[in-house]
Amino acid sequence: MSIFRVTGFRRFLVEVISDGLTFFAMGLVLMTALALPSFQVTASGEFNQVDDYAITFLDRYGNEIGRRGIRTDDSIELATLPDYLINATLATEDRRFYEHFGIDIMGISRAMVTNARAQSFVEGGSTITQQLAKNLFLSSEKTITRKLHEAFLALWLETHYSKDEILKLYFDRAYMGGGNFGVAAAAEYYFGKKVQNISLAEASMLAGLFKAPTKYAPHVDLAAARGRANDVLTNMVQAGFMTEGQVTAARLSPAAAIERFENVESPNYFLDWAFGEVKTIIKDYPIGTAFVVRTTVDPVLQKHAENSISSILREEGEAFNVQQGAMVVLEPSGAVRAMVGGKDYGKSQFNRATSPTRQPGSSFKPFVYATALETGKFRPNTVITDAPICIGDWCPKNYGRSYAGRVTLKSALARSINTVPVRLSQATGRQPIADLAHKMGIQNSFPVTRSLALGVISVSVLDMASSYAVFANGGYKAKAFGISRITTLRGDVVFDAKKDIAQERILQTETVAGINEMLRAVVTSGTGRRADVPGTPASGKTGTTQSYRDAWFAGYTGNYVAAVWYGNDDYTKTNNLTGGRLPAQTWQKFMVYAHSNIKVANLIGADFNNIAVEVSTEQNGDDQSPQLVRPPTLTPDAGEKLRKLERKLEDLLLVFDRAPTAENTNPPLQSPLG
Structure with a gap:
């Protein structure tokens, strides 16, 4: 039994290794327990639902007259997005996205050092995969438990989706301020353009929204949005995606959001009613789905x-x-x-x-x-x-x-x-x-x-x-109806009012x-x-x-x-x-x-x-x-x-028109003539 007896320095090493393995085993058990809710979330196969549907309304002639619910558009393929939008996002949010396994150890270490030097929280270590995990499955509460769940879910995403699929989901599901989810909806809302047609300056402004959409939204604080966009351009240069000369024009001519007058011309009372009618028709579709609805309203009438x-x-x-x-x-x-x-x-x-x-x-x-x-x-x-x-x-x-x-x-x-x-x-x-x-x-x-x-x-x-x-x-x-046709953004017909109904x-x-x-x-x-x-x-x-x-x-x-x-x-x-x-x-x-x-x-x-x-x-x-x-x-x-x-x-006749509203005795009534 002497072989199990160690003394001196060797005993010290054995004690350290033994205690380390013990604590490691305890840590694995604890981590597994903490991860159970994450396993249950992924087992359900359900993503977080956004607050409402995304509905674009057209008049009887096919012209857009307003929107209700959230704004989202998941119909844009990743390959059609501008390269500088993708690079701006990667340079700012996760430069090692295509290299890590969902959790960037180097990025976390760098962020810890940076925060320690600044003696405040100035840089985060979350990867795009972790941010997507939060968007899809978790709430925004800032707790240790939530961060642990986020890490487990990031690993799950990396094993079930390709890098491009994760990036596509991120571009579609990230909240961009102003009720917009995804870069396609945000580009339409802020710049009045298809996301494929945005400029470098506009792309840098969109990429800057991922960090704090309500703070940097251009319709809320244009100066802050432009400052954040300038930081994004700097990140692109530092990451090697572009040169300083290539971003100079975007710095000199920063993007500006278009003016929006949401309630001036839209038939808003009709749209509120029609929105309720649409939700009744599409109730079996997941919340957050985007639709185009052709209505019966005549804008002239x-x-x-x-x-x-x-x-x-x-x-x-x-x-x-x-x-x-x-x-x-x-x-x-x-x-x-x-x-x-x-x-x-x-x-x-x-x-x-x-x-x-x-x-x-x-x-x-x-x-x-x-x-x-x-x-x-x-x-x-x-x-x-x-x-x-x-x-x-x-x-x-x-x-x-x-x-x-x-x-x-x-x-x-x-x-x-x-x-x-x-x-x-x-x-x-x-x-x-x-x-x-x-x-x-x-x-x-x-x-x-x-x-x-x-x-x-x-x-x-x-x-x-x-x-x-x-x-x-x-x-x-x-029966009064205001909806004639409903399609998805891709053009799939969801509802078509039958004109030949008996x-x-x-x-x-x-x-x-x-x-x-x-x-x-x-x-x-x-x-x-x-x-x-x-x-x-x-x-x-x-x-x-x-x-x-x-x-x-x-x-x-x-x-x-x-x-x-x-x-x-x-x-x-x-x-x-x-x-x-x-x-x-x-x-x-x-x-x-x-x-x-x-x-x-x-x-x-x-x-x-x-x-x-x-x-x-x-x-x-x-x-x-x-x-x-x-x-x-x-x-x-x-x-x-x-x-x-x-x-x-x-003009010489006085019209009297009254009707009773209660069953009282001998009321001086007369149901109106009218």
């Missing part, structure tokens, strides 16, 4: 819709104590051509066009009349009694508490009489009315109460436009013709006369709620459907604003422009000759105006003369 709302508010908003407006324009198929969600997107991003929080008042009445016509027991010329009515302790009344006696359904709707739709709801049942409203496009649920017939529910402007499109297209379902019929053709005829009378001789579009058959309905909190006009031609709302966000009362005033004026202003230089499509049941209502001098709920006689066989010339006469009378 969108601009005019915005101008129609803003100009009316600017000119008459103060007089009526109204601060906000919203508008949605569709084609009868449901394709959204314009969306205005408020007066100023910069001040408020709340989308009033899609939020189902306002009562429609009398603009809901067409659903009641359509339900009645669907039964086959009622037609536009059916006579019904306008007289006091009570359901339990609820007794809705016409404005002014006057009654017309025997009236046709057509006249009752044109004059927005309240008792008639309530009687119709008793005849058909209230649940069928609610069911039809949902089938036509009202998506949010609402209680089926006694006051349903007078529009005491909450709806969105978008749903009202979508529902009225059923009248415009002959009775078919017309249409779902909601209303009979006879019902559509009857409603169009009745709503045409609203525009020609009822509460919506201000919405009359010369030379274009138009139908629609006004709506005003209790205390004048909401004012509506929803209407359509054979070409377009539009719903307009005005009110205040805090639900304060307007100054007697009715649906027949600003909403109808806005609708008419837009439609006159939209129908210029296009072929006017037919509207079933609403031609120029089919606009008669009976003679009446009774005051009606919305305007207190005498009803003009329209013979059913009027010639176009005679009809135009009568319309001119009506327009002259309009």
Whole structure:
């Protein structure tokens, strides 16, 4: 056993080696334990997800109109990137990238010496592989545990990917500031160029962003970005990638970021809504994927819709104590051509066009009349009694508490009489009315109460436009949609709206013709006369709620459907604003422009000759105006003369339009004519 006994200096060596092996074994066990989370991360095969998708939106003609989510582009091959961008990155971030195994021992040693001399942290030792490991798998917390995981994951990456694949992932996944991930997206954002076309000065500025993108982003601090770019050029010279003479021009003419005006021209309310619609369609794709989305929005109509709302508010908003407006324009198929969600997107991003929080008042009445016509027991010329009515302790009344006696359904709707739709709801049942409203496009649920017939529910402007499109297209379902096609950046088709989808019929053709005829009378001789579009058959309905909190006009031609709302966000009362005033004026202003230089499509049941209502001098709920006689066989010339006469009378007529918002006893109500 003497061979195991050592003394003197040999014993000292044995003790040192023995203790060293022991601690080495303990270290391996500890390192393995610390690495277990890293092994679990790689076993899952999932990279870190960025915060959102990257969506580029195009208008109906294929022109870019805005972006949402993050900005990223992974479609650029490494071989097509400029050599000086790659060299600038390697010179600054990892000069020995193609030599080390994921962890650069020499680089770490050099950084430690440099930091010790400076007595502060001035240089890091992380390789590109380690930075990629952090981007793909870890958080940005600065802890020893995270650094250990980063080292293990760097080794894993080096064994599973080639150097070029790692570098490509790094260029695609690194955050570059301004919501941009990857050099391709950053080049587009900062310089308005494809990354393949950037200059040496621009490449050095991009390479400088990897260290601290929020600090050196040129749109945040251009001086700091240029200073950092100059350091990158120096690194390239020191690394031997370029000579001083080759970088001199880039030093003398540093890069500058283009000016960006994100919210000036983009249809931002529409884009916010469309972004949500896109995410529903692509929900099965990984977060962070980039897409190009072709929308249905028409930039010319969108601009005019915005101008129609803003100009009316600017000119008459103060007089009526109204601060906000919203508008949605569709084609009868449901394709959204314009969306205005408020007066100023910069001040408020709340989308009033899609939020189902306002009562429609009398603009809901067409659903009641359509339900009645669907039964086959009622037609536009059916006579019904306008007289006091009570359901339990609820007794809705016409404005002014006057009654017309025997009236046709057509006249009752044109004059927005309240008792008639309530009687119709008793005849058909209230649940069928609610069911039809949902089938036509009202998506949010609402209680089926006694006051349903007078529009005491909450709806969105978008749903009202979508529902009225059923009248415009002959009775078919017309769910509003804003997305026509979605592709990846490489052009792979993800979604394509089917234009030949079997249409779902909601209303009979006879019902559509009857409603169009009745709503045409609203525009020609009822509460919506201000919405009359010369030379274009138009139908629609006004709506005003209790205390004048909401004012509506929803209407359509054979070409377009539009719903307009005005009110205040805090639900304060307007100054007697009715649906027949600003909403109808806005609708008419837009439609006159939209129908210029296009072929006017037919509207079933609403031609120029089919606009008669009976003679009446009774005051009606919305305007207190005498009803003009329209013979059913009027010639176009005679009809135009009568319309001119009506327009002259309009300024002399006061439109009253109110509807109840609660089931109170004997309220001084009258569902608006509008």
